[in-house]
Amino acid sequence: MISDAWETALAQFDQVSKRIPLSEDIHQVLRNFDRMLTVSIPIRMDNGFLRVFTGFRVQHNAARGPYKGGIRYHPELTLNNLKALAMEMTWKCSLVGVPFGGAKGGIICNPKTLSKGELERLTRRYTYAIMPIIGTEKDIPAPDVNTNEQVMAWIMDTYSINNGYYTPGIVTGKPVNIGGSLGRTHATGLGIAYTIAHAVKYKKMNLKNLKVIIQGYGNVGSAVGKFLNEMGCRVVAVSSSKGGIYNPRGLSHTALIKYYKENGSFDRFPNAEGMTNESLLELPCDVLVPAAMSNQITEENADKIRARLIVEGANGPTTVEADQRLAKRKIPVIPDILANAGGVVVSYFEWVQDAQRYFWSEREVNEKLKNILDCTYEEVHSLSQEKKLSMRTAAMTIAVKRVAAAISVRGLYP
Numbered sequence: 001m002i003s004d005a006w007e008t009a010l011a012q013f014d015q016v017s018k019r020i021p022l023s024e025d026i027h028q029v030l031r032n033f034d035r036m037l038t039v040s041i042p043i044r045m046d047n048g049f050l051r052v053f054t055g056f057r058v059q060h061n062a063a064r065g066p067y068k069g070g071i072r073y074h075p076e077l078t079l080n081n082l083k084a085l086a087m088e089m090t091w092k093c094s095l096v097g098v099p100f101g102g103a104k105g106g107i108i109c110n111p112k113t114l115s116k117g118e119l120e121r122l123t124r125r126y127t128y129a130i131m132p133i134i135g136t137e138k139d140i141p142a143p144d145v146n147t148n149e150q151v152m153a154w155i156m157d158t159y160s161i162n163n164g165y166y167t168p169g170i171v172t173g174k175p176v177n178i179g180g181s182l183g184r185t186h187a188t189g190l191g192i193a194y195t196i197a198h199a200v201k202y203k204k205m206n207l208k209n210l211k212v213i214i215q216g217y218g219n220v221g222s223a224v225g226k227f228l229n230e231m232g233c234r235v236v237a238v239s240s241s242k243g244g245i246y247n248p249r250g251l252s253h254t255a256l257i258k259y260y261k262e263n264g265s266f267d268r269f270p271n272a273e274g275m276t277n278e279s280l281l282e283l284p285c286d287v288l289v290p291a292a293m294s295n296q297i298t299e300e301n302a303d304k305i306r307a308r309l310i311v312e313g314a315n316g317p318t319t320v321e322a323d324q325r326l327a328k329r330k331i332p333v334i335p336d337i338l339a340n341a342g343g344v345v346v347s348y349f350e351w352v353q354d355a356q357r358y359f360w361s362e363r364e365v366n367e368k369l370k371n372i373l374d375c376t377y378e379e380v381h382s383l384s385q386e387k388k389l390s391m392r393t394a395a396m397t398i399a400v401k402r403v404a405a406a407i408s409v410r411g412l413y414p
Helices: 005-019 024-031 079-095 116-133 149-163 187-202 219-231 253-263 320-328 342-356 362-387 391-410
Strands: 035-044 050-061 067-074 101-108 139-143 211-215 234-240 243-246 273-275 284-290 306-311
Touching: 005 024, 005 079, 005 320, 005 391, 024 391, 035 079, 035 116, 050 067, 050 079, 050 116, 067 079, 067 149, 067 342, 079 101, 079 342, 079 391, 101 116, 101 139, 116 149, 139 149, 139 342, 187 219, 187 284, 187 306, 187 342, 187 362, 211 219, 219 234, 219 253, 234 253, 342 362, 362 391
Parallel strands: 067 101, 067 139, 211 234, 211 284, 284 306
Antiparallel strands: 035 050, 050 101, 234 243, 243 273
16 A cells, blocks of 8 residues: 555656656656755744754756745655655646746744744745755745745745845745735636536536535635635535535535634534544535645545545645546546646746736736646546546656656756
8 A cells, every 4th residue: 555645656657657658767867856955944933942943845857947846834744745746746837838847845843833933034044045956047936835925925035135136036926016926826726626617527517506525625725615616616515624514505615714714613613514524525526626635535435435526636635546446436536737737837927927027917817827727638638538548647648758858858967
């Protein structure tokens, strides 16, 4: 059984490599990483004591362009987890045609226990530690789990001060008033909603009253819920890290957000049945969106899934064994590198706008995003039908081939 996120990512890559097939030279290059940096981050806490945190920046491959990937703050962060996420970013950028390579970074910490001042000092010291390997043409970080536009603003400011001039393109996902893009905050969630709308056409399902379950109603999941509500779908179950709720008649996005802001969880939400994150995955629905953490759908619960379609909002929520079981049960899975690529697409838009110092309207951003995701979905679906492949295998095949072609044409230095 494969349970580690890195083992899952590697197994998926190895399977596709054999199928293409890749030359052994390129296979070995892509199995490894360009760079993995571990840094110590000493900061002065509010109580006057010094505490040392550990941070990372993992860069997988830059054959197609600068490294791109989020920064997450989490107490259970591991290097293996970041390796998996960095590799997946390489495939994601390649699949949607964005000229970036894959990276990921983060700090082992629980940001919920830190004051705003401690969080700012931690972010600035981390930025200083990884400065030698990031840059607008080298590696461009973005928000991820437990980081946001404020964290990106601190990174941008720290980098700019040390660089000697204003450098907005060093990060994406920053506030609009310092070079951020309109539409970036909700881009991942909107992209997932676009993908669901596209996918249900092929399943001959109607968006109106489509029953959707969203595991992880955070920044991404709640945006998915908002846009699906607007499309006429019925979100029947949602969850946070503390548990979930279910109402087969549907849940109001506005009421959910208001209740969560006031209570910090969905516990005792009116007119809804409480449940665990695990049991929520096994409820009957048309579309299941795992938008929390990796390895949520596993060999143990794959046979209990009662969704007609799974659309991966999180990175790596389905293990290799679960994929195989779902395929046998004819439950299609729209993979993460396609479904949640909206964030990196609009991050690319932001990077382009910063470079030009010319900014687009939110309507332009959303239209360009939809066009890219629709075209990518059609390409993946077409290969899937033609070669009788799962959507994940088809998406990975397209993505890996493009990266391999870039490595091949660039050659080996020296």
